Amino acid sequence: MTFVDRKKYIQEGDLVLVYVSRTLIKPVYVKSGEHFNTRFGSFPHDSMIGLEFGSQITTPKDRGFVYLLQPTPELWTMSLPHRTQIVYTPDSSYILQRLNVNVGSKVIEAGTGSGSFTHAFARSVNEEGKLYTFEFHETRYLKAKEEFTKHGLNNLIITHRDVCENGFEIDNIDLDADTVFLDLPAPWSAIPKLTNVISKNRTVGICCFSPCFEQVVKTVETLQDEGWLDIELTEVQGRLFESHKAMKREVDDAVKRLQFVKEKQREGLELIKAGKHPRKEAEKDYGFNPFGKGKRIIEGEDGYEWMNVSRLEHEVKTHTSYLLFAKKLPHHAIKVNNNSNNTSETI
């Protein structure tokens, strides 16, 4: 599987993720005779064949360059054609580790959407595991199926199905899933349909991804009714904090600044009276930094007081959402509490 196994050289038919810039990565299926066109110029596919993944290529007139990257689920998430909202890497990596998805895991995913998370699941479960993914929108289902085949994701089965209506069972297959991921508008309708497809012998983890709190409330009620335990809510708010130093400013500095401005005004007026150009004269280095003007000071420079601060960047791709996690114990770990009519769980 291309997305799982590493490969050294690019061959005809390979998917290459062409890195044009930090915000532009384009999927290209290499075909002899074709060209990849960018605003920097045209790159013949023939110039890619035989190169190592990771190589840089330039346009014939050296006007621009791109990098030829090997596909990974993370890069695919950054470059895939969006057909729906997608799960981004900060969220999918957190969910994978929270659910302990591993080589050999058996995963149910609904809906497939644009297949962003599907690629990450497929790599994590590897060839020893299995992924069952469900999508009820026909065009999305067909497109995802075509992409998964092209990408060699042969450890998954995609099914065209409304899971809320018709559940998850697949003819002649014991899904025996140990992991469930629901990215659906109404996960509470799908949860009761999981009973026959999740493992009875292993602990099963579930994660429901919902943007609204009203959805969370309904899902929690259903998880409780269906015997899921350890229900936990995580709010995803990916943010990138950039740290830097800010100069400490005292009242004395503000007074000094006002005196400086006043002095400059006076000097300016005198220059005008003398028939000189005040702006040219102002280009002089005054040696004092009136908070930005005058002498240039480099962040952290000696001779000033600095404090460490952090600034919020808005670049992290994720969308604000709620993640509900819960688990179900294997049947042998559940015993009936004889003191009441209810079933209680003990480990």
Ligand code: SAM
């Ligand atoms: N996790 C996906 C990704 O990373 O690309 C995105 C999923 S998208 C937000 C939700 C998908 O669920 C849509 O494609 C929608 O058609 C599908 N869907 C909604 N309700 C469904 C249902 N009852 N059964 C199957 N698929 C459903």
